[in-house]
Amino acid sequence: MARRGPDLGRRGFLVGIGASAAALVALTAGQSFDALAPLNLFAPRTKGAGPQALPVNRTARQAGVTDDAARNGWTLDVSGPAGTLRLSRADLDRMPQAAARLPIACVEGWSTSADWEGVRLRDLLDRVGVPADRTIRLESMQTHGPYRATTMPAEYARDPLTLVALRLNGETLDLDHGYPARIIAPGRPGVLQTKWLTRIRVEA
Amino acid sequence: MNAARRVLIAAGAALVAIGGFFAVTSLTPARLVWLGVWLAGAVIVHDGVLVPLLALARAGLRRRGTTWPPLAVAAIEVGFAVAGTVTLFVLPELWAQHRGSPNPTILQGDYAGRLLLVLTFVAVAVLVVVRVVLRGARAARTDSGDAQPRR
Numbered sequence: 127m128a129r130r131g132p133d134l135g136r137r138g139f140l141v142g143i144g145a146s147a148a149a150l151v152a153l154t155a156g157q158s159f160d161a162l163a164p165l166n167l168f169a170p171r172t173k174g175a176g177p178q179a180l181p182v183n184r185t186a187r188q189a190g191v192t193d194d195a196a197r198n199g200w201t202l203d204v205s206g207p208a209g210t211l212r213l214s215r216a217d218l219d220r221m222p223q224a225a226a227r228l229p230i231a232c233v234e235g236w237s238t239s240a241d242w243e244g245v246r247l248r249d250l251l252d253r254v255g256v257p258a259d260r261t262i263r264l265e266s267m268q269t270h271g272p273y274r275a276t277t278m279p280a281e282y283a284r285d286p287l288t289l290v291a292l293r294l295n296g297e298t299l300d301l302d303h304g305y306p307a308r309i310i311a312p313g314r315p316g317v318l319q320t321k322w323l324t325r326i327r328v329e330a
Numbered sequence: 331m332n333a334a335r336r337v338l339i340a341a342g343a344a345l346v347a348i349g350g351f352f353a354v355t356s357l358t359p360a361r362l363v364w365l366g367v368w369l370a371g372a373v374i375v376h377d378g379v380l381v382p383l384l385a386l387a388r389a390g391l392r393r394r395g396t397t398w399p400p401l402a403v404a405a406i407e408v409g410f411a412v413a414g415t416v417t418l419f420v421l422p423e424l425w426a427q428h429r430g431s432p433n434p435t436i437l438q439g440d441y442a443g444r445l446l447l448v449l450t451f452v453a454v455a456v457l458v459v460v461r462v463v464l465r466g467a468r469a470a471r472t473d474s475g476d477a478q479p480r481r
Contacts, residue, residue: 138404142411149412150419153448167444168420176435185433302435 158237171236177300180240183232183316186301190269191322193301200267200306202290205327206254215306218292221245226287232316242310244291247326248284256328258284264309265325276318277329278311287312290323380414402463409456413449420445 156166156173163173171181186192202218204211224246229239256262262283265275282288288311292299299305304321311319353362387410391398420441427437 135400135404138400138407141404142408145408146411146415149448150415153416154419167439167448168416168423168441170423170426170437171435172438175438181435182433185435188432 158231158235169236170234171232173236173238177302178240178295178297180230180238180294180303181232181236182302183230183234184268184271184321186322189266189271189322191267191301195267196301196305196322200324202307202323203325203327204250204254205325206251206256207328208253208255211250211254215292218245218290218307222249223292224286224289226289226310226312228287228310228312230310230316230319234316241295242289242291243293244289244307244310246286247288247290247309247311248286250290250326251283261329263325263327263329264320264323265327266320267322267324273317273320276320278309278314278318282311282314285312290326375418380411380418383414384410399463399467402460405456405459405463409452413452416448416452417445 150168152162152165153167154169156162156164157169157171160173166172174180176182186196200215202213204213222245223243225241225243227239227241229237231237251262259280260283261277261279263275263277266273268274278288288309290307291304291310292307294300294303299308304323307323308321309319309323353365357365384407387406391403391406423437423441427441431437
């Protein structure tokens with residue numbers, strides 16, 4: 127309690143700073159933390175708001191990916207020392223499937239977990255003989271944006287939870303979430319979870 | 331200066347040093363410049379917007395001629411800090427919403443309406459605290475024999 131006249135005083139000042147910070151966190155952190163989601167009044171994102179209950183960082187339209195390009199003639203090329211596999215979406219659907227519950231943790235500050243299903247990346251790499259210690263390069267069919275191609279160190283590429291995801295929360299991936307196929311890996315920022323995946327090869 | 335305060339100052343200085351080290355070693359010069367701009371923006375908003383508004387509010391309180399109990403003043407100023415911080419956070423969102431986004435999963439809320447709601451809540455909370463404090467002060471004066479009739 128300040129006793130020095132009309133001044134706020136040091137304690138009052140600290141209480142003001144603390145109350146402001148607490149209020150802002152309480153009213154915005156719900157875009158990343160389930161416990162605070164009901165209080166999320168001011169964050170730019172809302173948990174579960176988006177196609178298939180997952181927000182989108184960059185839409186297909188923003189990335190220059192059309193529905194037509196994603197559906198007609200799309201293939202995923204996986205290259206390694208043993209050659210190149212050219213896989214259609216149907217080929218991928220026929221391969222052994224795995225599931226993982228992983229978040230999209232966006233560098234913009236929001237985070238939402240989702241259930242993903244698809245083909246383990248390491249299975250694909252093994253089929254073309256990529257050695258287990260190699261960094262790989264992932265390329266998207268997107269035409270705009272700085273993350274058209276990303277590199278993935280071997281420890282992520284070989285993680286059993288890292289998938290070439292085909293389904294999200296029980297449904298076929300939405301175009302805005304990277305249909306026909308996208309990468310989902312644990313412990314990587316959202317911008318590196320390459321969508322509209324079209325090529326996987328060993329980093330030169 | 332007591333030991334607790336010395337420990338706090340040392341911890342704060344250490345955090346600043348760690349932050350500075352990582353800023354210099356992990357950010358490109360261009361990003362460091364933008365970091366400077368951003369920090370300067372925070373100072374400008376604080377000193378150029380929040381503080382003048384608070385000074386005006388204080389002048390308004392003084393003009394009313396009443397001597398307010400320090401706790402009531404503290405409640406008003408804390409309420410002002412909370413309201414100002416939240417408003418500063420929401421204004422750019424309103425601007426971005428007005429400008430429009432090609433991404434339908436961002437900025438979906440009725441932020442203006444919610445801001446009004448939160449500001450009203452803060453105002454009511456401050457009024458309640460001030461009223462309780464003033465009533466307590468009046469009761470104390472009456473108890474100590476001040477000739478002031480109680481309602």
